[in-house]
Amino acid sequence: MDNLIRKVEELVQAQEATNTSMQRLISKRGINPSKNLSSPYTPVHVRRRGKAIAKALASVRSRRSVATPSKSIETPLLDVGPKVLKKVDIFKPVHAQRKKKVETAIKSKKSGRTMYSMHEFGAADFKALTSMEIWWEDWYVDEVLLLMRMRQINFPEYYDSTDIILDLNFYNNMSKRYAELTKESTVPNAVPLKVRLAEFKWDDDMVDYCRGVRPYPGGCSWAGAKRVLTVMNINVTHFVTLEFMIEEGVVNVYDCNVPVYEESDFFCFMEPVMELWPKLLQQSGMFAHLPAKLLNESWEFNRLQNLPRNVTSKACGSWSIAFIEALLTGTTVTKPESLISDNSVGRMQWRWALGIIEKVLEP
Incomplete structure (x- = not known):
């Protein structure tokens, strides 16, 4: 040279x-x-x-x-540190003029097809969306979660791209497959459940779901994901929020009404996730950097106890989304610092309903 x-x-x-x-x-x-x-x-x-x-x-x-770099001069790599996101006020109420759009929808006889669930949102639906006394349908939750995914894409300066937001089908798929494995293990001379779980392989659709090969509205590849956020509907009676901390091997559960299910009963609903979630990470081929323990063994779940409570006991659907809003924006959710309450969640409901009408959620 x-x-x-x-x-x-x-x-x-x-x-x-x-x-x-x-x-x-x-x-x-x-x-x-x-x-x-x-x-x-x-x-x-x-x-x-x-x-x-x-x-x-x-x-x-x-x-x-x-x-052949000079050994006498060492140029350190530029360490820019973690990305600093702009702060979002999740408790900001909807302006009176824009709130009239939702009030008009509540009184209107027209209905509109949504972006995600393909359900027709009519006056009764918008009334339920803005009420703390009416049980939410699954598609209400899914529609708001879609808007949150789209907001994450449209406003990257406010939301971390390493947070993955999933719909209710995620837990439903886990529960369904686990129930099938359990049933198959109960017939005479059947392979024990433990063996079936050890040999279990997710189908291509589920693997492609996290690879981003089979995209869903607002969905993307999980490459580089640090956290997965979703909502679980237990027995079609109670909504809770799940936070999968990928690098820690822990699933945090945010429940606005802990007394609804005893700890032993709640474990039964979490067992499908604990058994099948690590296998999805392993078989996707996207998390080889994780310790082998997190890819082959059941994770731990932490059901937080010091959370504010839904007094009406009917708005757990909107509360589950409110917890995700807080987690995405770094807002405190635990007492006594938490500002989440029935009043603040009620204000959020109007913003989500407006987002469904306008097809977008503001940061």
Whole structure:
């Protein structure tokens, strides 16, 4: 490499000598340098050749500096640290003028097809969406979760892309497959459940679900994901929020009404997730960087106890989304600092209903 540089430098020196000779010739004979003469020794060609040689020399030097860096000078990598996101006020109420859009929808006889669930949202639906006394349907929750995914894409300065927001089908698929495995293990001479779980393989659809190959509205690949957020509907009677901390191996459960289910009963609903979730991470092929323990063993789940409570006991659907709003924005959810209450969740309901009408949620 040094010999090559020396030869190129010799060419550069020769080029400079040629340039000097040409300038003398031009001055002596009165040649106009602006004319594009055909001789290879015209000033235009001389300049072009000189630039080409200089460029080649710079390239060679650059390659040498990368291939054999100086040991005496160490250039540290620039550590920019974690991305600093803009703060979101999740408790901000809807402006009175925009709130009229929702009030009009509540009184309207028209209905509109939504982006995600393909259900028709009519007056009764918008009334339920804004009430703390009416049980939410699954598609209400799914529709708001879709808007949250779209908001995450549209406002990257406010929301972390390593947070994955999933719909209710995620838990439903886990529960359904676990129930099938359990049933198959109860027939005479059947393979024990423990063995079935050890040999279990997710189908391509579920694997593609997290790879982003089979996209769903607002969905994307889980590459680089640090956390997965979703809602679980227990027995079609109670909504809770699940937070999968991928690198910690823990599932945090946010329940606005803990007394609804005893700890032993609640474990039965979490068991499908604990058994089948690690296998999905492993079989997706996207989390090879995780410790083998997190890809082969059941995770732990932490059912938080010091959370604010839904007094009406009927708005657990909207409360589950409110917890996700707080987690996405770094807002405190635990008492006594938490500001989440029936009043604040009620204000959020109007913003979500407005988002369904306008097809977007603001940060």
